[in-house]
Amino acid sequence: MTLKQRLYRIIFESDTYTGRMFDVWLLVFIVLSIAVVMLESMPAVRELYHSKLISLEWFFTFIFTIEYFTRIYCAPNRKKYLFSFLGVVDFLAIIPTYIAFTFPDAQTFIVIRAIRLLRVYRILKLYHFVRAGNLLLLAIRRSLRKIFIFMMFILILVVMLGSIMYVVEDGKNGFYSIPLSIYWAVITLTTVGYGDIVPVTALGKFLATFIMLLGYSIIAIPTGIVSVEMSRTFRDRTESDKECHGCGEPNHT
Amino acid sequence: MTLKQRLYRIIFESDTYTGRMFDVWLLVFIVLSIAVVMLESMPAVRELYHSKLISLEWFFTFIFTIEYFTRIYCAPNRKKYLFSFLGVVDFLAIIPTYIAFTFPDAQTFIVIRAIRLLRVYRILKLYHFVRAGNLLLLAIRRSLRKIFIFMMFILILVVMLGSIMYVVEDGKNGFYSIPLSIYWAVITLTTVGYGDIVPVTALGKFLATFIMLLGYSIIAIPTGIVSVEMSRTFRDRTESDKECHGCGEPNHT
Amino acid sequence: MTLKQRLYRIIFESDTYTGRMFDVWLLVFIVLSIAVVMLESMPAVRELYHSKLISLEWFFTFIFTIEYFTRIYCAPNRKKYLFSFLGVVDFLAIIPTYIAFTFPDAQTFIVIRAIRLLRVYRILKLYHFVRAGNLLLLAIRRSLRKIFIFMMFILILVVMLGSIMYVVEDGKNGFYSIPLSIYWAVITLTTVGYGDIVPVTALGKFLATFIMLLGYSIIAIPTGIVSVEMSRTFRDRTESDKECHGCGEPNHT
Amino acid sequence: MTLKQRLYRIIFESDTYTGRMFDVWLLVFIVLSIAVVMLESMPAVRELYHSKLISLEWFFTFIFTIEYFTRIYCAPNRKKYLFSFLGVVDFLAIIPTYIAFTFPDAQTFIVIRAIRLLRVYRILKLYHFVRAGNLLLLAIRRSLRKIFIFMMFILILVVMLGSIMYVVEDGKNGFYSIPLSIYWAVITLTTVGYGDIVPVTALGKFLATFIMLLGYSIIAIPTGIVSVEMSRTFRDRTESDKECHGCGEPNHT
Structure with a gap:
């Protein structure tokens, strides 16, 4: 089994222990990153912890970016993944932070970051709920x-x-x-x-x-x-x- | 096939290409004319574009008037059409503009113009939704x-x-x-x-x-x-x- | 057929023309008397038409009183009628006006007069709705x-x-x-x-x-x-x- | 039949006259004790009857405490009762008053006293409703x-x-x-x-x-x-x- 195949099994499937652990951690990161987006929108919190929240935001964006490129790397059909619903959601989950960095009109992109929540759907999809x-x-x-x-x-x-x-x-x-x-x-x-x-x-x-x-x-x-x-x-x-x-x-x- | 029969097939039915195109355009005109009625009711818009909205109103009334008389012309049973539910709606869709022109107390007749929306029902009636x-x-x-x-x-x-x-x-x-x-x-x-x-x-x-x-x-x-x-x-x-x-x-x- | 039997058929049943006419008129009187109770509660109306509404109130009470005693007269089992649900409602429909006349604290008895609406149930009961x-x-x-x-x-x-x-x-x-x-x-x-x-x-x-x-x-x-x-x-x-x-x-x- | 067994039949079951009477009185006490908790929370009432409500509160707590220990005494399996859902509710129904007596920050414990209402479930459980x-x-x-x-x-x-x-x-x-x-x-x-x-x-x-x-x-x-x-x-x-x-x-x- 090549590295690519092993990564695919961990990231895209949930029939191994490592795969399930990956899902749990991804879920944790998604929920936490949404929490950061919410906290940042609260005036009282933003005033006190602005820089810390920005750091956390970059941390999550970094994680999700690595994950995104790994998904592209190990997807059996890259084009299909990139233009699938979940592929687009994965892309929209990381891009706002980069755009907000380039053009500092961050506010408007907060919405798009909330789209990360849709990534939860990927994890649900793997289990019996579906x-x-x-x-x-x-x-x-x-x-x-x-x-x-x-x-x-x-x-x-x-x-x-x-x-x-x-x-x-x-x-x-x-x-x-x-x-x-x-x-x-x-x-x-x-x-x-x-x-x-x-x-x-x-x-x-x-x-x-x-x-x-x-x-x-x-x-x-x-x-x-x-x-x-x-x-x-x-x-x-x-x-x-x-x-x-x-x-x-x-x-x- | 006489002109009357051909018109009947275009206006009242939807089994030809021309008939379907007629339906699409009628739907567009109905929706736009309702939009005009709504825009006219908004104080900010009315102040700026009053004369333009009046022109549009006359344009739609003109179209609907022609359509109404054509329907009367080509209906197989004119009396039945005139007093059918949809016939009355067609009449009520054009009459308010003429009344408002004669007696300039336009406000009260806006409601009746909203009845045009019921004309959408005619188009729906022809398709599978029904x-x-x-x-x-x-x-x-x-x-x-x-x-x-x-x-x-x-x-x-x-x-x-x-x-x-x-x-x-x-x-x-x-x-x-x-x-x-x-x-x-x-x-x-x-x-x-x-x-x-x-x-x-x-x-x-x-x-x-x-x-x-x-x-x-x-x-x-x-x-x-x-x-x-x-x-x-x-x-x-x-x-x-x-x-x-x-x-x-x-x-x- | 005695007078008592004939009255019973008119008042309690609806299988004759006279019986149906009686029902229609009773319904009209009930609805009008409720309307009077409502109008009397509206300050603006009460100020202008107080005496007229009082007269109407007495008129309806008079009618319902006659009807009540006729019902008692022609009921086959008087005790059963008097203590039946509809018998009590018939009684409560007329008594508030008399009490309000004796003790002029009318306000509190308005509610009980609204109970007249329940009399509609008697009429509905006779027809297919039931x-x-x-x-x-x-x-x-x-x-x-x-x-x-x-x-x-x-x-x-x-x-x-x-x-x-x-x-x-x-x-x-x-x-x-x-x-x-x-x-x-x-x-x-x-x-x-x-x-x-x-x-x-x-x-x-x-x-x-x-x-x-x-x-x-x-x-x-x-x-x-x-x-x-x-x-x-x-x-x-x-x-x-x-x-x-x-x-x-x-x-x- | 020992005392323990007789008490068990009265307190835990409802197939005897005494058992049913016990249920009725328990229901009355629960509802009244909830009423006291509510009245105590109303500023106007608290001002006037504070000491009386406190006395009543102690009275109900006393009753429920006796009942709790009797339940422990006559339960066939004490440990099972103590840690059952209803056993915990029985405990939480009496403990707030004692805590509020020791630490006079009574307010916060009012909520826990409302849990007494859940005891009603025990009585319902015995009858056909369930x-x-x-x-x-x-x-x-x-x-x-x-x-x-x-x-x-x-x-x-x-x-x-x-x-x-x-x-x-x-x-x-x-x-x-x-x-x-x-x-x-x-x-x-x-x-x-x-x-x-x-x-x-x-x-x-x-x-x-x-x-x-x-x-x-x-x-x-x-x-x-x-x-x-x-x-x-x-x-x-x-x-x-x-x-x-x-x-x-x-x-x-």
Whole structure:
């Protein structure tokens, strides 16, 4: 077994002790590097520990850079890895620090650093979680078309209701424009209810009541769709998987 | 094939290349015209680009007017088209601009212009979305009677709870009248929770706690109704449609 | 057929034209009398039309009093009617006005007058709505025990979380006592979110985040319970009712 | 039957009249002692009745202490009882008062006293509620793995969305740091919507709209999971329990 193959087994797989240890450490580094990004964004912390956080940031970037190039080195198909979803995420996890070093407008790149969290997905992928996750994803994919139609319906509804409320509240009390009124309609229909925009006129309150009751009822639609598709997906899987025992997954009888 | 028939095929159907192109452009015009209505409602934008937005508004109205008369011209049954749901929507999509021109109290008619969004439905209707949408609609129609009873129950509940809170809060702290207290009860029961009206007395807070827990639980009722009806609808359809293969719809096994 | 029997058929049943007309008028009077109670509670309206509303109130009370005594007269079993749920509601619908006349502290009795709305139930009971409503009630009754356990769990959870937050926020920022903190915990867990009490400390916000995610997830439990019981109830009913056709109820195949 | 055995039957079981009376009184004492903890936390009440509440507190602690030692005395396996979940709860229910007496920093220990509420579970355990409760627990345990994956997904989502909003709102308007922005993202996604932090920029509001609609839709996922697992659990149980009649549980046909 060449070095390249051995590295591949450690970095990309998890069937050896070293491979599992690598996963654990990678997970630790990802979580810690996200913690550094968060701490850096807190004014009180940044003032006190700015230089230390920058050092830690460089340390994690250094680690992830080495890891990235090792992955490129030992990937069986380099091009495929580089342009795969996880390959791009690996790249985006290291590049912001270098850009922020060259152009010191660091702030804007903080977001991209948060993308590191997606790297956790690689580790999850290797373990049993993914099987149950795939069932979930399959059920969600099966209901996507219906959910999409539901969303189109919500969108049309929200534009209509927002326009009506704009006229009813006469462009006052926070309903200054149709887009703002639509923003309010979404807040109300989804039962979020910030309370930053609130109807003031009697008719506005009456319509708001109607929208709330509507939002309270139609949440049943996506829930119903997903329930039905999940029920079907889990049942199908149970039937086709009946020969596979003892893996702890409740889908096997 | 006469001109009338050819126009019919382009405007009303989507089985030709020209017909599909017509749909795409109509969709673009509808979305843009809604965007104009929205932009016009924003004070900052209106101040700067008022005349340009008016021109665009007339441009879209002109297009939709031509389209409307062409539809009348080539409809096989003109009276049926004119008084169909989509025919009325087509009419309401153009009339506000002409009225606003004659009587310059434009504001009030903005709402009606938002109805143009419903025209999107015509285009959706022609494509595959509608099949899944129809299944949804069928399931919803089947659960309507039960949802209606649930809504009656919620209405009675909300009037009673509102009246009690009006007395408990003694007509103060935003609970100035029974209708306002009902408005609060709806906000609380549907878990919207604006926070514009909030109980202040200890007893009021205790009752509010009870209403919140109630609202949190009874949302299970419409959800349960719709889930069950969807489950039945999708199963029925699957059984009766078994001969129809390969359309990508997951309802076919 | 005696007068008593004829009156019984009109007032208590709905299988004659006169009986149905009686129901319609009763419904109208109930809704109008509730409207009067609401209008009277609105300060602006009360100031202007106080005497007119009082007259209307007496008019409706007069009508309901006559109806009440006629019901007593023609009920086959008077004692049973008087102490039945609807008999008590009929009594509570007329008594507040008389009490408010004797002791002019009317305010407190407004609530009891809102109970008139429950009289609508009598009319609904006579028509087809009740069949679907009974199915709903049966499903809800079947899930009550499980919902009760869920509510016990929520109650214990909310008391514990409220106590923790009281200590975390150190009795400040609205968390002045454990009952108030429990009130906040219910607002947060049920996703109502008034925003009248809000955590201020970092630890308080962290815990709040946890409570929100918990509330967002465990709403699945009552929903799941009710969905399953409804599914079973509707299926059972469908099987036992197969002989009864053509009533428009989707439970019959 | 020795004294020890007789005491065991009264305290730990509920198949005798004395045992049931013991349960009722224990329940009363637990609820009252929680009420005392709550009252003590209310500034207005504490000022007036401080010494009386302290006396009551000592009274309940005294009762629970006697009960605790009697339980230890008559438990068949003392070590097992002492380290069982309910044994630890019994211990934690009495110890705070003694600690608060020795070190008068009582405040912090109030939380631990609230743990007494968990003792209610012992009493519930003895009665029929638990059977339905166990079915619920089984269904929840079966769906835990999928719920966990869902929660991981929500966590990653919320960190990403919070980071994006931190940049979009430019660290202003309450979005002062990434953790605070994540706190806002959880408030919005779970549809709690306090309104203490609210987007101010147009882009921020647009993204908030998107997050609300997302939160409104993905609540369908845990609901779907739990519904499906409950459906399966209740069905399995029904089939295996068919021989057990007449216990009032709807799971038996």
